[in-house]
Amino acid sequence: MNIHYQSKQNLSNNDIQAAKDLLTHKHQVDRTFSDPYLFNRYNFDRSMPSFFTAYKDRKMIGLLAVYADDAEAELSIIVDPNYRRKGIASKLYENFQSETASYGIKSLTFKTERIFIDENPKFLVSLNLLLTDEEVLMAYGTSPYLVEERFDIKVLIASEEHVEEIARFQSESFEDDYELSLRYARETVANQESPIYVALCQGYVVASISADQSSDVNYLFGVAVDSNFQGQGIATYLMKQTINDLIQSNHKPFHLTVEADNQTAFNLYKKLGFKEITRIVHLELKK
Structure with a gap:
């Protein structure tokens, strides 16, 4: 079988469309999302x-x-269902290992979905993999919320002037390195397809949420609230305002993920009308 393998720093527009076609076919066959x-x-x-x-x-x-x-990398490997068990996934992984060996990656996690694991029970054993973490992928449609305006909170799309404030409380909320949070904030603010919506209180950033619009859905991520302002309904208010604004601008449905053991966040999203559609699992090679 004549297969051409290639590695790239970035996907071209043609590659992105080809990847979306591959993912659509995979989801139809595997019932994944x-x-x-x-x-x-x-x-x-x-x-x-x-x-x-x-x-x-x-x-x-x-x-x-x-x-x-x-340096803790996450890998997603997708193979067309019509071409599985032909060594393609193994070859892709071999290429990854050889071409990234000098970049200082310290650990690897493989990402797939619970339904795939359940329907392929020998998968973990055959590849010597161990399930480490699980997330819930949740979805919401395109119905706007009725929101009672709060005069103590102002919601807007972040600009460069907000980056350091966002990084400060996100690093605290997610227990991440400040420089990593700062890079995230700068990249997201600079990227028009992934705006950061922020909530301001007395002129200070007290909460944020990011929205990636590069696919067929609005993928919400990076939800964080300053620890000094939690328990005041700010996350709910910010999410409703963000979702309403995005519905008006692109009318796409919404996805987000939440850690399976984060019951507080799960309950918040469920209260907002999000529904669980699949479980995402993270796997590591057994040592």
Whole structure:
């Protein structure tokens, strides 16, 4: 079988469309929902190859995507269901290992969905993988919320002047390194497809949420509230205002993920009308 393998720092527009076609077919067959991030703008080293592709003729039949905002990389490997068990996933992984060996990656996590694991029970054993974490992917439609305006809170799209404030409380909320949070905030503010919506109280940023619009859904991420302002309904207010604004601008539905054991956040999203659609699992190689 004549398969052409290639590694790239970024996907071209044609590659992105081919990847979306591959993912659509995979989701139809596997009844899955989660997509890998098809850009490298958050990776800690943009010179590192982040995408490894397999093409047969002009059709993408395999993709390995690397998400590595730090040295702990997350891999998503997708193979066209019609071409599985032909060594394509193994070849993509071999290419990744050989071409990223010098970039200082300290650990690897593989990302897939619970339904795939449940329907392929030998998968974990055959590849010597251990399930480490689980997230819930939740979805919301395009119905705007009725929101009673709060005069103590102002919601707007963040600009460069808000970056350091966002990084400060996000690093505290997510227990991340400040420099990593600062890079996230700068990249997201600079990227028109992923605006950061912020809530201001007395002129200070007290909460934020980001929205990636690069796919067929608005993917919400980076929800954080300053610890001094939690319990005041600010997250709910910010999310409703953000969702209403995005519905008006692009009318796409919404996805977000929440850690399976974060019951507080799960209950908040459920109260806002989000529904669970799948479970995302993270796997590591057994030592």
